[in-house]
Amino acid sequence: MAKIVIDPITRIEGHLGIEAIVENGVVKEAKSSGTLWRGFEVFLKGKDPRDATLFTQRICGVCPIAHATASVLNLDSAFGISAKIPDNARIIRNLIFGSNYLQSHILHFYHLAALDYVDVTAIADYDGDDPILKSVKDFAGRGELGPFVPRYEGDYRFDKKTNQILVGHYIQALSARKLAHEALAIWGGKMPHQCTMVSGGVTITPTADRIASYLWRINQLRDFIESVYIPDVIAVASKYPDYFEIGKGCGNFLSYGVFDLDGKNPDYASRQRLLPSGVLPKGKEVTALDTSKITESVTHSWFENTGDLHPANGKTIPAPGKSGAYSWMKSPRYAGEAFEVGPLARFMVAYSRSVPEVKKIVDDTLSAVGIGADKLVSVLGRHAARALEAKLVADNLAKWVLELKVGEPVFVKYNMPVEANGMGITDAPRGSLGHWVTIKNGVIENYQAVVPTTWNASPRDSNGKPGPIEQAIEGTKIKDENNPYEIVRIVRSFDPCLACAIHVIDAKGNIKGKAIIG
Amino acid sequence: MTNKKTTEIPVLWIQGAGCNGCSVSILNSESPTIKNILVDELIPGKHINLRFHPTIMGGQGEQVVSTIFETVKKHKNGYVLVVEGSVQSGANGSFCTMGAMSGKHYPFIEVLNEAGKNAMAVIALGSCATYGGLPSWSPNPTEAKGVREYFNEKGIHTPVVNVPGCPPHPDWFTGTIAHILIAGLPDSRHLDDAGRPLAFFGKLIHENCPKRPYFDAGQFASQPGEEGCLYELGCKGPITYADCPTRMWNSGLNWCIGAGAPCAGCVEPDFPHLTTPVYKKVTMERLESFKIKTK
Numbered sequence: 001m002a003k004i005v006i007d008p009i010t011r012i013e014g015h016l017g018i019e020a021i022v023e024n025g026v027v028k029e030a031k032s033s034g035t036l037w038r039g040f041e042v043f044l045k046g047k048d049p050r051d052a053t054l055f056t057q058r059i060c061g062v063c064p065i066a067h068a069t070a071s072v073l074n075l076d077s078a079f080g081i082s083a084k085i086p087d088n089a090r091i092i093r094n095l096i097f098g099s100n101y102l103q104s105h106i107l108h109f110y111h112l113a114a115l116d117y118v119d120v121t122a123i124a125d126y127d128g129d130d131p132i133l134k135s136v137k138d139f140a141g142r143g144e145l146g147p148f149v150p151r152y153e154g155d156y157r158f159d160k161k162t163n164q165i166l167v168g169h170y171i172q173a174l175s176a177r178k179l180a181h182e183a184l185a186i187w188g189g190k191m192p193h194q195c196t197m198v199s200g201g202v203t204i205t206p207t208a209d210r211i212a213s214y215l216w217r218i219n220q221l222r223d224f225i226e227s228v229y230i231p232d233v234i235a236v237a238s239k240y241p242d243y244f245e246i247g248k249g250c251g252n253f254l255s256y257g258v259f260d261l262d263g264k265n266p267d268y269a270s271r272q273r274l275l276p277s278g279v280l281p282k283g284k285e286v287t288a289l290d291t292s293k294i295t296e297s298v299t300h301s302w303f304e305n306t307g308d309l310h311p312a313n314g315k316t317i318p319a320p321g322k323s324g325a326y327s328w329m330k331s332p333r334y335a336g337e338a339f340e341v342g343p344l345a346r347f348m349v350a351y352s353r354s355v356p357e358v359k360k361i362v363d364d365t366l367s368a369v370g371i372g373a374d375k376l377v378s379v380l381g382r383h384a385a386r387a388l389e390a391k392l393v394a395d396n397l398a399k400w401v402l403e404l405k406v407g408e409p410v411f412v413k414y415n416m417p418v419e420a421n422g423m424g425i426t427d428a429p430r431g432s433l434g435h436w437v438t439i440k441n442g443v444i445e446n447y448q449a450v451v452p453t454t455w456n457a458s459p460r461d462s463n464g465k466p467g468p469i470e471q472a473i474e475g476t477k478i479k480d481e482n483n484p485y486e487i488v489r490i491v492r493s494f495d496p497c498l499a500c501a502i503h504v505i506d507a508k509g510n511i512k513g514k515a516i517i518g
Numbered sequence: 519m520t521n522k523k524t525t526e527i528p529v530l531w532i533q534g535a536g537c538n539g540c541s542v543s544i545l546n547s548e549s550p551t552i553k554n555i556l557v558d559e560l561i562p563g564k565h566i567n568l569r570f571h572p573t574i575m576g577g578q579g580e581q582v583v584s585t586i587f588e589t590v591k592k593h594k595n596g597y598v599l600v601v602e603g604s605v606q607s608g609a610n611g612s613f614c615t616m617g618a619m620s621g622k623h624y625p626f627i628e629v630l631n632e633a634g635k636n637a638m639a640v641i642a643l644g645s646c647a648t649y650g651g652l653p654s655w656s657p658n659p660t661e662a663k664g665v666r667e668y669f670n671e672k673g674i675h676t677p678v679v680n681v682p683g684c685p686p687h688p689d690w691f692t693g694t695i696a697h698i699l700i701a702g703l704p705d706s707r708h709l710d711d712a713g714r715p716l717a718f719f720g721k722l723i724h725e726n727c728p729k730r731p732y733f734d735a736g737q738f739a740s741q742p743g744e745e746g747c748l749y750e751l752g753c754k755g756p757i758t759y760a761d762c763p764t765r766m767w768n769s770g771l772n773w774c775i776g777a778g779a780p781c782a783g784c785v786e787p788d789f790p791h792l793t794t795p796v797y798k799k800v801t802m803e804r805l806e807s808f809k810i811k812t813k
Contacts, residue, residue: 007579
């Protein structure tokens with residue numbers, strides 16, 4: 001029996017450690033643990049509710065827009081204006097959010113995940129004329145390969161030439177993700193941490209030059225996604241087909257839906273969205289989302305046992321060193337079960353709901369690659385869903401931007417209530433994200449967020465059931481315990497966002513004691 | 519261009535209590551691009567050898583933790599330490615651990631102590647690393663603070679250059695690195711009282727704001743989307759020193775005030791303590807206490 005400790009898991013957002021117990025070459029038990037706590041809910045208490053949008057987005061610098069979106073929806077609902085947001089503002093919010101989807105998905109595949117599959121050192125033997133690749137060759141020739149080496153060794157499968165081409169795409173993707181942020185900044189002012197999304201709408205007005213400037217950046221990104229990103233995911237799939245077989249996880253999928261197509265339905269759970277909300281338990285039919293079925297368990301988290309509670313009534317009393325606990329993350333569950341969230345979950349839900357655009361893009365890809373739909377639930381399936389989603393979102397952004405009406409309003413006036421409750425739900429690039437707020441005496445009394453990586457990377461719940469990432473790792477064959485590629489490839493396929501996952505703690509009293517370890 | 523005499527400048531980039539937004543912002547660098555920064559000689563003959571960066575490096579686990587300690591040993595006083603995220607000194611540093619090696623889990627502050635003491639210089643990047651930032655907002659549950667304050671408490675004397683911003687503009691970072699490579703460490707001639715390079719943080723946003731004529735004419739926007747100065751909507755431009763109005767963001771495309779949003783004052787040591795509520799107007803008294811810098 002061997003214990004593998006990988007801490008830090010790099011190339012993710014935030015601080016994560018993984019421990020795996022390996023017996024006869026197979027992972028018997030896996031535990032995932034976050035290693036940073038900042039206390040967002042603690043310092044939001046007593047603050048101006050309107051500030052939540054700007055500051056909750058600072059939970060995560062990779063997907064701030066997801067928090068900004070959940071937060072404005074949350075405040076709109078608390079302020080009683082969720083059905084009154086002008087169409088221009090709804091669309092601009094989608095344009096901002098969608099641009100960051102593209103940025104996040106491209107960044108994830110190329111700059112976070114690809115180094116597990118692409119051998120950068122192959123560039124040392126480059127003999128072509130491309131000035132960029134030649135400069136990378138010079139870099140490699142100087143002998144200092146940081147930050148790309150050290151790394152796990154022994155399972156790079158592409159031939160030299162393909163590796164070199166993919167190194168070129170890694171660099172091209174740096175420009176593509178930057179371009180996505182530029183598109184975003186046209187409507188969001190700046191990025192990371194946009195500044196235009198406010199309860200009531202947005203602060204920026206549509207103009208013809210902004211529309212054209214945005215459209216043509218998105219069109220460049222559509223080209224990149226179609227001619228580079230999707231083919232590269234297929235190339236990885238063809239060389240690493242065994243990754244269609246591992247990392248399956250719990251097989252339950254949850255989506256809150258994302259990209260409002262209609263601003264008039266005040267109920268976000270049933271609002272018409274590009275990717276719909278829904279619940280798809282393993283082997284069952286898809287059902288409608290019922291947010292009252294969400295609970296959080298703290299049995300194996302460093303919090304006092306308070307039972308399984310709905311997040312709106314959530315209690316979070318730190319208990320460092322609690323026996324049997326091993327994470328600062330809670331365990332969100334839907335109807336008592338662990339659910340995977342993220343691009344794969346959204347696509348599984350949308351496919352089950354027969355969303356035509358999703359059905360077509362998935363069926364076309366599966367037949368082109370020559371695999372069955374059952375293979376989607378895997379490490380490679382997650383990468384594929386992410387890439388196809390990037391295309392779907394980019395194509396729609398190019399459409400939506402032309403629906404803006406120059407000269408029409410972007411903001412609706414409201415009176416901030418002294419006491420109110422709100423809920424804002426959406427899907428971040430990494431999965432389902434919910435914000436809940438209670439306002440009292442005109443300030444934030446309680447702010448709760450249940451974030452994607454808490455769903456995916458949660459510890460065991462009150463019934464002892466592991467979280468989706470833990471389930472995905474357990475049972476996996478490890479070829480080389482010194483280079484446990486399998487584990488990091490599985491973990492990264494979920495695109496974890498740990499700064500996100502560990503903030504949701506409402507501390508009462510002082511926190512003392514043990515180190516937060518994986 | 520291969521230059522046989524390339525000098526490698528080792529850089530370690532560590533993350534405390536932050537959101538990764540500073541790293542993501544630097545990825546948006548326009549000239550030089552992030553590829554230029556990582557791969558090419560940033561200044562002829564000088565290459566930034568980024569040996570540790572949690573978000574982009576190839577390795578993980580023990581192999582990368584050991585890279586930090588090897589660099590500290592091998593390049594004592596010869597490497598630059600970039601710190602992103604605030605320093606949480608509460609609970610003996612247990613709010614943030616950053617890796618395990620040989621069965622030991624390292625609190626962030628332990629790595630900062632070691633890597634900070636032996637660095638040639640520290641760049642505190644972003645408002646968390648410079649002044650504590652968002653994690654230090656009242657009641658500051660993790661005792662978060664900036665690197666300078668932490669070093670003062672610990673008696674660590676390594677020079678610290680503050681490059682604030684939530685996030686910092688990529689030019690502010692690359693410009694500071696370029697200053698170190700071309701002219702050496704910025705000193706008191708180049709920095710303001712808050713340790714920021716005057717080149718970027720020398721002027722009030724209000725001084726160069728394109729909406730300034732509205733302010734002078736008393737024409738104020740009363741709600742988002744309206745023409746006029748954003749002062750009544752809470753703009754912190756009059757109390758914020760940064761070159762955003764002229765530099766603009768994301769390859770010079772836009773910026774907060776240009777997008778109709780009030781400046782949130784994100785580069786100030788007071789952020790977010792005295793710059794909030796975001797949408798509440800700055801008092802006259804505070805307004806008058808911020809002067810044009812003459813240094």
